Amino acid sequence: VGVFALAGCGGDDADERAAERVVREFAAADGPEACDLMSERALDDVYGGDRSKTPYYECLERSGRFEDQEVDIEDTERGKGDRITVTATTPDDDRQFKVSLDETAGKWLVDRIIEE
Numbered sequence: 536v537g538v539f540a541l542a543g544c545g546g547d548d549a550d551e552r553a554a555e556r557v558v559r560e561f562a563a564a565d566g567p568e569a570c571d572l573m574s575e576r577a578l579d580d581v582y583g584g585d586r587s588k589t590p591y592y593e594c595l596e597r598s599g600r601f602e603d604q605e606v607d608i609e610d611t612e613r614g615k616g617d618r619i620t621v622t623a624t625t626p627d628d629d630r631q632f633k634v635s636l637d638e639t640a641g642k643w644l645v646d647r648i649i650e651e
Contacts, residue, residue: 562604562623563603565602570594572644577644606625617638631650632651635647
């Protein structure tokens with residue numbers, strides 16, 4: 536099971552580049568580092584079913600099975616507030632993902648991934 540199954544000057548440009556970096560890092564993650572790139576909501580959505588463990592701890596336990604995935608960034612769009620959506624595809628264009636990121640405490644985190 537893969538993790539995906541993911542130099543401007545000033546404001547929005549810098550935020551969009553930062554969000555794109557997070558998407559690339561998340562897709563390339565093949566271990567527990569992926570868990571640190573996910574928002575609390577994303578962790579709860581994906582790993583919150585077993586209430587005997589925290590979603591973050593559940594992510595850490597499963598992270599040994601993560602496989603890295605290279606992605607190409609196709610589009611980046613600023614939404615309302617602290618939200619950016621990045622469209623990423625696998626290099627063979629076989630799979631496409633819409634990755635929503637939220638800024639939390641000055642850090643962009645993956646909040647939701649939708650495969651299209």
